[in-house]
Amino acid sequence: MADTDALLATPLEGLHRELGARMVPFAGYRMPLHYPRGILAEHLHCRAAAALFDVSHMGQAELLGEGAAAALERLTPADVQGLKPGRQRYALLLNEGGGIVDDIMLAHLGSRLFLVVNAARKAVDLPLIAAALPPGVTLRPLADRALIALQGPGAVAAVASLLPEVSGLSFMGVIERDGLVISRSGYTGEDGVEISLPAEQAEAFARRLLALPGVAPAGLGARDSLRLEAGLCLYGQDLDETTSPVEANLVWTIGKRRRLSWDFPGAERIRSELDSGPARLRVGIRPQGRQPARAGTPIHPASGPEPVGIITSGGFGPSVDGPIAMGYVAPAYARDGTPLSLMVRGKALPAAVAPLPFHPHRYAR
Amino acid sequence: MMKFSKDHEWVRVEGEIATVGITDHAQNALGDVVFVDLPEPGRQVAAGEACAVVESVKAASDVYAPVAGRIIEVNAALVDDPGRINRDPTGEGWFFRIALEGPLPDDLMDAEAYARFLEGL
Known part of the structure; x- marks a missing residue:
């Protein structure tokens, strides 16, 4: 396709093509949607063994200098100063209105903070962070690094055959070895790791991982169905600049200390939503039958013309073996089991609010 | 004789009955099919009218009637096993049968022309 020519390539592009990937534009990059086995098989392989994902399109950066954690707290309600060396945390960047600018991963590497932000939000996040920094704190974008995720019940054993210290990490633990930053985390609901490494080493490293027993490549398609089954948000779909952490059911990302001082952007809105309830809430939704309901589908009460x-x-959730969805509903319709009606191509599809995740997390706590 | 539409349906005409499905190219582009919505038997359709929906893990797609007529039969086996569309798109993965009304549209292609059409995409 001609319009993919202006897109950026990740350091693993040649490998993707060699593996027979179907490449699609995503967030300004040419990315593998799936390999010849297809999304369904790649998804199920991740749940059963270990799947390798190229997520090098994501933005990586580091924050250096005295006071880096305090500076970042001007943009997020997460407890950054309380993050211990060797630990990682999921955090939300907020605007002054309490809307979510991005959801990010934040790791304490001892000498500095290491950040992973969404590909499509790099251009927003990095200037925002840079503008919030006092003298002496520096933001260094790491455009020359790749990011590889290995996910699934066999992932850590596979990586540990190359890097034995990985097996000592618990969920959201992070270590740095020879220029690699390895965290025990991911976006599938499975145990696994994400490995940041210099771009020029990425292909050789990915090939070593793919040569290990049980490891197979998986693309963006499986990544999306895996994260949806795990109830994890995708920025730009489930989160945007109008969504608050309370609406998104992500209050747990607000640090306890921060909820005493209320010194973060949008604190006023968030406090009032916690006191009086938000206008809408993110929920899981199970359509009855086999028909999926895609993003943008209006949600109605079980009987009633007005959308809620x-x-x-x-x-479609391959491990759930049925259609699954997340969406926002008025709080009166957010209770598990509430019957709903989804308008799919002009027809009412019966559905119900369902607990998240759809597929149990299997993190190494 | 099998003919093909620009929307990647195939149609096999036997007498006054046309059997319709999606091509191997179409199923390959869609990926794993997880759901089909088939038309009601008895429905009148015009050539080019959207009359079925096929959903894969990644997306939903319309299926168009490549010929005009009346739907006389649908492949109910697809409801429980939509994977037939991926495994055997021009055989067990057929969608519906139409009792033909009027001539076949001029823009239907034979296998050779469809192969050329795919190369030009």
Whole structure:
């Protein structure tokens, strides 16, 4: 396709093509949607063994200098100063209105903070962070690094055959070895790791991982169905600059200390939503039958003409073996089991609010 | 004789009955099919009218009637096993049968022309 020519390539592009990937544009990059086995098989392989994902399109950066953690707290309600060396945390960047600018991963590497932000939000996040820094604190974008995720019940054993110290990490633990930053985390609901490494080493390293027993490549398609089954948000679909952490059911990302001082952007809105309830809430939704309801589908009460919400992510869950979705509904319709009606191509599809995740997390706590 | 539409349906005409499905190219582009919505038997359709939906893990797609007529039968086996569309798109993965009304549209292609059409995409 001609319009993919202006897109950026990740350091693993040659490998993807060699593996027979179907490449698609995503967030300004040419990315593998799936390999010849297809999304379904790649998804199930991740749940059963170990799947390798190229997530090098994501933005990586580091924050250096005295006071880096305090500076970042001007943009997020997470407890950054309380993050211990060797630990990683999921955090939300907020705007002054309490809307979510991005959801990011934040790791304490001892000498500095290491950040992973969404590909499509790099251009927003990095200037925002840079503008919030006092003298002496520096933001260094790491455009020359790749990011590889290995996910699934066999992932850590596979990586540990190359890097034995990985097996000592617990969920959200992070170590640095020979220029590699390895965290025990991911975006699938499975145990696994994400490995940041210099771009020029990425292909050789990915090939070593793929040569290990049980490891197979998986693309963006499986990544999306895996994260949806795990109830994890996708920025741009489930989260945007109008969504608050309370609406998104991500209050747990607000540090306890921060909820005493209320010194973060949008604190006023968040406090009032915690006291009086938000206008809408993110929920899981199970359509009856086999038909998926995609993002943008209006949500109605079981009987009633007025919409009470909208689907923000929807598709088919291969491990659930049925359609699954997430969306926002008015709080009166957010209780598990509440019957709903989804308007799919002009027809009402019966559905119900369902607990998240759809597929149990298997993190190494 | 099998003919093909620009929307990647195939149609096999036997007498006054046309059997319709999606091509191997189409199923390959869609990926793993997880759901089909088939038309009601008895429905009148015009050539080019959207009359079925096929959903894969990644997306939903319309299926168009490549010929005009009346739907006389649908492949109910697809409801429980939509994977047939991926495994055997021009055989067990057929979608519906139409009792033909009027001539076949001029823009239907034979296998050779469809192969050339795919190369030009």
